[in-house]
Amino acid sequence: MTTTQPSPRPANPGPAPTRRTPKKTRTLGQRIFLYAVFAFAVLLCLIPLWAILMATFQPGNMVFRNGLNLGLDFSSAGLQNWVMLFTDSGSYFVWFGNSLIITLLQTAGTLLVSSFVAYGFAMYEFRFKTALFVCVLIILTIPFEMLMLPLYVQINNWKMSDSYLAIILPFLASATTIFFFRQFLRGMPRDILEAGRIDGVTEFGIFFRLILPLMKPAIAAMAILNAMASWNNFLWPLLVLRTPGKYTLPIGLNTLLTPYGNDYSLLFIGAFFSIIPILILFLLFQRFFIEGMTAGAVKG
Numbered sequence: 001m002t003t004t005q006p007s008p009r010p011a012n013p014g015p016a017p018t019r020r021t022p023k024k025t026r027t028l029g030q031r032i033f034l035y036a037v038f039a040f041a042v043l044l045c046l047i048p049l050w051a052i053l054m055a056t057f058q059p060g061n062m063v064f065r066n067g068l069n070l071g072l073d074f075s076s077a078g079l080q081n082w083v084m085l086f087t088d089s090g091s092y093f094v095w096f097g098n099s100l101i102i103t104l105l106q107t108a109g110t111l112l113v114s115s116f117v118a119y120g121f122a123m124y125e126f127r128f129k130t131a132l133f134v135c136v137l138i139i140l141t142i143p144f145e146m147l148m149l150p151l152y153v154q155i156n157n158w159k160m161s162d163s164y165l166a167i168i169l170p171f172l173a174s175a176t177t178i179f180f181f182r183q184f185l186r187g188m189p190r191d192i193l194e195a196g197r198i199d200g201v202t203e204f205g206i207f208f209r210l211i212l213p214l215m216k217p218a219i220a221a222m223a224i225l226n227a228m229a230s231w232n233n234f235l236w237p238l239l240v241l242r243t244p245g246k247y248t249l250p251i252g253l254n255t256l257l258t259p260y261g262n263d264y265s266l267l268f269i270g271a272f273f274s275i276i277p278i279l280i281l282f283l284l285f286q287r288f289f290i291e292g293m294t295a296g297a298v299k300g
Contacts, residue, residue, distance in 0.1 A: 052272045056081050060264030081269040092270055094245060095252030098164075100277065102237075102248060103230040106168045110226050111219055113172045118181030119207055123193060133182075139175040144236075152239055166240040167248075171230070177222050184218040185211070220288030228278055249274050 051068040057077045066073075085092065120126075121133055151170050160166045188211070196206040212219075234250040241247060247255070253270050256263040 049272075049275070052268060055268040056272050060262075060266075060268065063268060064262070064264050081265050084265065085269045085273065089266055089270070091244065091247075091252060092266065095247050095249045096274070098246060099231060099249040099274075102164055102167055103227050103277075105164070106171060106230045107223055107227045109168060109172045110174050110177055111223060114174050114177035114222075115181050115212070115215065115219070116207075117173060118178045118185055119211060121178070121182045122185035122188075123190060123211075136175050136178055140179065148236065148239065151236075155240055161240050162242045162246065163240075164246070167233070167237050170236070174226065177226060180222060181215070181218055184215065188214060217288045220285040224278075224282055224285055227281055231274075231278055 047070070051070055054070065054072050055063045055068055057072060057079070059076060059080070062073070062076050121129065121136075155161050155166045155170075160169070192210050192214075193206055196210050201209065232250060233248070234254070237248045238251055238254075241251065244255075249270075253267060253274075256267045256270075
């Protein structure tokens with residue numbers, strides 16, 4: 001009687017090799033078309049800036065007579081507007097400083113408060129959580145013009161009119177920023193919270209030491225958008241501010257247009273110079289801005 005020997009077990013061959021699908025490459029014609037579209041879009045964005053830049057080298061009455069154009073009349077061109085901006089511009093830099101202070105305080109406060117609210121919605125469970133978040137979504141659909149009157153009455157009742165606090169306070173909890181941060185935070189694992197609690201970190205410590213560093217892309221994206229909104233805000237500061245020394249830059253530039261005469265020279269050079277802070281902010285955070293907008297769009 002013969003016994004059959006068990007066949008030796010084959011060695012573990014490991015995971016089967018995955019077949020990589022080749023990436024779809026664009027043809028030369030498609031790339032040229034995309035570059036042409038992007039170049040055209042950039043050109044459309046730069047044309048207004050170039051027209052305003054050319055106007056800063058012309059006297060205001062010449063710009064008013066001939067209109068904005070992309071060319072430069074060298075017979076009347078000069079640096080007199082730039083000299084006037086830094087030597088005899090009146091209250092321009094007071095307005096500029098007011099806008100800078102309000103923008104910094106409002107942006108920092110909005111990011112802090114909105115990140116707290118979004119962190120609660122994304123990482124904690126509590127009663128009426130869904131109902132409260134629906135309220136945030138409803139606020140997104142309401143135009144600010146419908147909220148101005150009750151906000152104005154409330155600010156007057158609190159005796160805060162004609163102050164920077166009246167401009168900053170109503171926008172600290174931004175519905176758009178809360179929604180964006182909440183979508184970003186939902187893509188983070190909750191194990192981070194449990195690990196922090198095991199290590200004895202407080203709830204505020206978890207947020208500031210563990211969560212906040214991971215939110216840099218989202219914070220950079222919202223910092224740019226909130227700073228732009230605050231810097232260009234015109235209607236609400238116009239309602240609550242009464243003292244000329246507290247005017248922001250958009251209101252101050254608007255005062256240059258009066259029934260008794262228009263200072264177009266300072267208006268054009270002041271409008272062009274006001275672009276510089278936002279441009280610097282975007283150049284500093286553009287990498288995080290693109291990353292944050294992409295992450296906030298796909299997570300959650």
